[in-house]
Amino acid sequence: MTLNKERIGAxxxxxxxxxxxxxxxxxxxxxxxxxxxxxxxxxxxxxALLGIGLSFFLLVTGKSHDEAETSEQREWKPVALLIGLTxxxxxxxxxxxxxxxTILFLLGGFYILGERRWMVNLSVSIIFVSIFxxxxxxxxxxxxxxxxxxxxxxx
Amino acid sequence: xxxxxxxxxxxxAMSGLAGIAMASATLTAQAGGHGGMKxxxxxxxxxxxxxxxxxxxxxxxxxxxxxxxLLQSASYQNLSGGGGGKAIAHLxxxxxxxxxxxxxxxTPIVVRxxxxxFPQSFRDLTPVAGIIAxxxxxxxxxxxxxxxxxxxxxxxxxxxxxxxxxxxxAKGSLDHLVPAAAIKAEGLDPKTLRxxxxxxGGKAMAGLLSGETQLLSTGLGEALEMSKxxxxxxxxxxxxxxxKDAPNVPTLVEMGNATVFANWRGFFGAPGISKDLAxxxxxxxxxxxNTPEWETVRARNGWVNVYKPGDEFYSFLEDQEKTVxxxxxxxxxx
Amino acid sequence: MxxxxxxxxxxxxxxxxxxxxxxxxxxxxxxxxxxxxxxISAIALMIPITYGLEPASGIILMAGVYYGAIFGASTSSxxxxxxxxxxxxxTAFDGYPLASQGFAxxxxxxxxxxxxxxxxxxxxxxxxxxxxxAKVSLSFQSADYFALMxxxxxxxxxxxxxxxxxxAMLMTVFxxxxxxxxxxxxxxxxxxxxxxxxxxxxxxxxxxAMATFALAEALMAVLKGEHRETDDTDMSKLGSMKLSKExxxxxxxxxxxxxxxxxxxxxxxxAxxxxxxFLAYGVDRNLAKAKxxxxxxxxxxxxLAAPESANNAASSGSFVPLLTxxxxxxxxxxxxxxxxxxxxxxxxxxxxxxxxxxFWSVIISMYIGxxxxxxxxxxxIPYISRLLIIPRPILIPMILxxxxxxxxxxxxxxxxxxxxxxxxxxxxxxxLLTFPMAPLLLGFILGGMMEDNLRRALLINDDSLSFxxxxxxxxTIMIITVLVLIAPLFQATxxxxxxxxxxxxxxxxx
Numbered sequence: 001m002t003l004n005k006e007r008i009g010a011x012x013x014x015x016x017x018x019x020x021x022x023x024x025x026x027x028x029x030x031x032x033x034x035x036x037x038x039x040x041x042x043x044x045x046x047x048a049l050l051g052i053g054l055s056f057f058l059l060v061t062g063k064s065h066d067e068a069e070t071s072e073q074r075e076w077k078p079v080a081l082l083i084g085l086t087x088x089x090x091x092x093x094x095x096x097x098x099x100x101x102t103i104l105f106l107l108g109g110f111y112i113l114g115e116r117r118w119m120v121n122l123s124v125s126i127i128f129v130s131i132f133x134x135x136x137x138x139x140x141x142x143x144x145x146x147x148x149x150x151x152x153x154x155x
Numbered sequence: 156x157x158x159x160x161x162x163x164x165x166x167x168a169m170s171g172l173a174g175i176a177m178a179s180a181t182l183t184a185q186a187g188g189h190g191g192m193k194x195x196x197x198x199x200x201x202x203x204x205x206x207x208x209x210x211x212x213x214x215x216x217x218x219x220x221x222x223x224x225l226l227q228s229a230s231y232q233n234l235s236g237g238g239g240g241k242a243i244a245h246l247x248x249x250x251x252x253x254x255x256x257x258x259x260x261x262t263p264i265v266v267r268x269x270x271x272x273f274p275q276s277f278r279d280l281t282p283v284a285g286i287i288a289x290x291x292x293x294x295x296x297x298x299x300x301x302x303x304x305x306x307x308x309x310x311x312x313x314x315x316x317x318x319x320x321x322x323x324x325a326k327g328s329l330d331h332l333v334p335a336a337a338i339k340a341e342g343l344d345p346k347t348l349r350x351x352x353x354x355x356g357g358k359a360m361a362g363l364l365s366g367e368t369q370l371l372s373t374g375l376g377e378a379l380e381m382s383k384x385x386x387x388x389x390x391x392x393x394x395x396x397x398x399k400d401a402p403n404v405p406t407l408v409e410m411g412n413a414t415v416f417a418n419w420r421g422f423f424g425a426p427g428i429s430k431d432l433a434x435x436x437x438x439x440x441x442x443x444x445n446t447p448e449w450e451t452v453r454a455r456n457g458w459v460n461v462y463k464p465g466d467e468f469y470s471f472l473e474d475q476e477k478t479v480x481x482x483x484x485x486x487x488x489x
Numbered sequence: 490m491x492x493x494x495x496x497x498x499x500x501x502x503x504x505x506x507x508x509x510x511x512x513x514x515x516x517x518x519x520x521x522x523x524x525x526x527x528x529i530s531a532i533a534l535m536i537p538i539t540y541g542l543e544p545a546s547g548i549i550l551m552a553g554v555y556y557g558a559i560f561g562a563s564t565s566s567x568x569x570x571x572x573x574x575x576x577x578x579x580t581a582f583d584g585y586p587l588a589s590q591g592f593a594x595x596x597x598x599x600x601x602x603x604x605x606x607x608x609x610x611x612x613x614x615x616x617x618x619x620x621x622x623a624k625v626s627l628s629f630q631s632a633d634y635f636a637l638m639x640x641x642x643x644x645x646x647x648x649x650x651x652x653x654x655x656x657a658m659l660m661t662v663f664x665x666x667x668x669x670x671x672x673x674x675x676x677x678x679x680x681x682x683x684x685x686x687x688x689x690x691x692x693x694x695x696x697x698a699m700a701t702f703a704l705a706e707a708l709m710a711v712l713k714g715e716h717r718e719t720d721d722t723d724m725s726k727l728g729s730m731k732l733s734k735e736x737x738x739x740x741x742x743x744x745x746x747x748x749x750x751x752x753x754x755x756x757x758x759x760a761x762x763x764x765x766x767f768l769a770y771g772v773d774r775n776l777a778k779a780k781x782x783x784x785x786x787x788x789x790x791x792x793l794a795a796p797e798s799a800n801n802a803a804s805s806g807s808f809v810p811l812l813t814x815x816x817x818x819x820x821x822x823x824x825x826x827x828x829x830x831x832x833x834x835x836x837x838x839x840x841x842x843x844x845x846x847x848f849w850s851v852i853i854s855m856y857i858g859x860x861x862x863x864x865x866x867x868x869x870i871p872y873i874s875r876l877l878i879i880p881r882p883i884l885i886p887m888i889l890x891x892x893x894x895x896x897x898x899x900x901x902x903x904x905x906x907x908x909x910x911x912x913x914x915x916x917x918x919x920x921l922l923t924f925p926m927a928p929l930l931l932g933f934i935l936g937g938m939m940e941d942n943l944r945r946a947l948l949i950n951d952d953s954l955s956f957x958x959x960x961x962x963x964x965t966i967m968i969i970t971v972l973v974l975i976a977p978l979f980q981a982t983x984x985x986x987x988x989x990x991x992x993x994x995x996x997x998x999x
Binding site: 005006008009010012013016017020023024027028029030033036037038039040043044047050051054055057058061073074075076078079082083086087089090091093094102105106108109110112113114115120124128132136142145 | 655656658659662663665666669673675676678679680681683704708711712713714716880881882883885886887889890893894897898901903904905906907909910913914917919921922923924940943944947948952
């Protein structure tokens with residue numbers, strides 16, 4: 001029984017389903033719920049059992065595929081960096097404001113993907129984000145909260 | 156837009172950046188400079204998405220205020236999440252810069268702080284004023300054998316399972332609590348009440364019309380429209396006295412049931428704003444009632460004017476918290 | 490009724506309103522084309538603008554944006570495999586492979602014609618059958634909805650290829666599990682929120698779709714090193730936009746079928762363009778001959794035409810419950826409902842009486858909107874394709890940005906972005922382990938509604954499951970479900986029977 005793609009996935013779902021079922025048992029019940037046919041826990045329990053059953057089935061029957069495809073080159077580094085960049089963007093939005101953090105996000109993205117012409121990067125991101133910001137706030141009159149860092153600095 | 160040169164766009168970008176900084180600076184400066192308490196602009200914080208009830212209230216109020224000239228400008232910020240808790244937390248965190256902000260909210264702020272959906276309560280904010288209210292209504296389909304509220308009570312006494320209440324929100328929310336309170340006031344056990352939850356008021360109404368449920372607990376505003384169309388009948392309303400928009404609908408009070416319940420909507424300021432500023436906001440909202448612009452907004456939304464400024468609002472909220480809290484404890488939700 | 494149509498026509502062709510249709514379609518196409526910004530975002534963005542307009546003009550503008558956004562979203566699904574909204578996720582299944590094979594022009598043309606036909610057929614249906622259909626969906630009860638959701642889930646089999654059935658089912662279960670996160674809509678208790686305020690309202694569908702499709706697809710391209718391929722010549726050339734007679738013949742029955750199916754599903758409250766597209770795709774795949782079936786997923790014309798006709802038909806269909814019952818059939822119509830109420834228009838049975846001009850002008854403007862889209866989109870396609878000449882290192886971060894802002898600009902909650910990053914990482918890993926993503930979305934959409942409706946049906950029926958066989962509508966839907974589930978078992982037999990029949994009638998056999 002080798003560890004192929006299907007079995008790794010099956011194991012993942014097996015663990016997930018067990019954890020899901022466990023946390024499902026921590027769902028609060030209302031008093032009197034014991035007389036109800038269906039409580040907030042019913043569906044989670046059912047799904048956990050179904051998940052465990054299906055992943056167990058896949059674990060046992062999982063076919064060994066041609067492993068050649070895995071030798072394909074994977075570029076994990078830029079992907080990891082881009083996900084990291086997304087996280088930073090999410091964290092910085094409230095503090096730096098939409099305009100600045102979005103410009104930085106695009107600059108970071110261009111850089112990670114190997115675009116090093118700084119004039120191009122700077123002009124594209126600044127022009128693009130400015131138009132985007134302008135159409136959102138001025139044309140569509142959507143309120144975008146200013147960065148708290150600046151609100152704090154000037155306040 | 157296309158005729159813009161690169162330089163112009165860059166300039167726009169730069170001025171945009173500067174604009175953010177300046178906007179935040181003026182916001183605080185203006186808040187700090189409140190002496191005569193002339194309010195020129197209000198920033199409305201809306202704890203839900205565009206198109207919801209809170210959104211409509213804030214934008215409707217803003218529209219009436221600006222169009223009538225009581226206010227020069229208004230801006231609106233939607234911040235949803237955590238059943239409104241996200242916006243409350245935001246207003247508290249940014250209190251120092253938010254003197255120009257009013258957050259719209261309604262009865263759920265009381266219920267949700269009781270059930271600990273969010274750790275804060277209305278006490279952590281500055282209640283400015285309650286402006287409108289919707290009363291609870293019990294509704295049946297037009298051809299229903301249930302004719303009056305007395306029929307409901309009699310049916311419930313006979314077998315609570317035969318007298319299920321449907322509503323457009325989860326168990327333990329307003330649509331559930333209002334019938335529970337009314338049943339309790341009849342001397343019956345609210346714990347035996349069977350409540351059928353739908354995930355929106357409109358769906359609950361459709362459920363009633365499809366014959367799936369017999370009895371609906373909802374807001375009067377929502378029921379009135381369908382009742383005018385002759386599709387449904389309103390058995391009772393939880394207002395203290397008959398309403399001029401619905402003169403034919405009896406109140407529970409006149410039928411000997413003391414239940415009065417108002418689902419209010421109103422505005423809150425950031426914590427720590429001065430009494431004077433809070434009063435200026437409340438006065439501004441109070442002046443709004445006399446404008447034809449407000450009347451337009453009010454009429455098209457079917458709102459009922461219920462003005463509760465400042466301290467009155469605060470003590471009303473305390474009362475409501477106590478009543479709702481007692482009921483929820485009895486029902487086992489707390 | 491004729492009077493109503495005339496009133497609506499007069500309102501709809503007023504210069505302001507014609508301009509609104511045009512503007513709405515254009516802005517909608519533009520916003521929808523940007524990957525990540527779908528109709529929900531587009532309409533949400535429009536609401537503030539429409540506040541100052543007449544109610545009829547406002548709703549016409551928003552309806553125009555709605556069709557435009559779905560139309561535009563198809564374009565980005567086809568050209569860069571980044572569905573602009575959930576309803577066009579299925580469009581990418583066959584549209585993108587077609588585009589990568591150099592038939593981008595053809596794919597876009599098929600999308601345009603299918604959408605046009607779907608929209609137009611649905612508008613005719615709407616005009617003729619709106620009152621009657623409203624009555625049908627009025628009599629639907631929780632038990633029937635539950636059965637309908639079960640039927641929807643059984644369509645999972647249609648998406649899963651050979652040897653993928655268990656994996657598809659697991660992903661469906663995963664989607665169902667995700668739908669239980671957040672405050673339980675029936676009992677109000679928190680489930681799987683782990684004390685986080687950001688999970689209280691549950692995971693938004695938009696977020697999940699965006700993270701597992703738009704974001705994950707863009708990052709998968711990076712993972713495979715595609716961002717280095719600078720001269721992507723086959724993508725910048727669209728190829729011919731003309732369809733041959735054979736091709737028209739091939740897709741015509743599909744378009745007709747899917748339009749009807751899409752409209753019917755759109756009418757049902759709670760279902761919508763996404764489910765319609767998924768179902769139409771599944772149905773057409775099941776109906777296809779063995780040889781054609783293989784092409785599904787790798788550039789089948791029918792596989793593209795089916796979801797495109799269906800999602801447009803469904804978006805027209807979802808106006809039926811919205812306008813006649815005041816019940817939104819989808820997330821998008823839910824937003825429109827809110828906007829209508831803020832105009833002082835209460836959609837519902839009274840709308841016919843109180844504001845006939847609104848009701849009828851929306852329907853009439855659907856025809857006009859469809860024509861505008863066809864004459865607007867086709868000539869624009871060469872310009873739209875210019876987007877793809879942008880170098881990948883510049884384009885990919887922009888796609889990421891639009892996916893993120895598409896979610897952020899609806900909730901304005903920056904925590905959503907962080908959740909997206911996590912979901913996206915998980916989606917990439919699952920994709921690498923060859924797990925299909927579409928069943929996840931299907932399970933997620935249907936899961937919440939299925940649980941709510943089952944629980945309600947049980948509560949109403951005093952904890953007995955007897956409604957499953959006592960209610961005729963429920964029973965009918967359940968029987969169809971069983972048929973769908975067991976159909977693959979008898980496929981071989983059925984095929985033999987059909988072949989014999991065809992021999993007998995002298996029809997050509999493949």
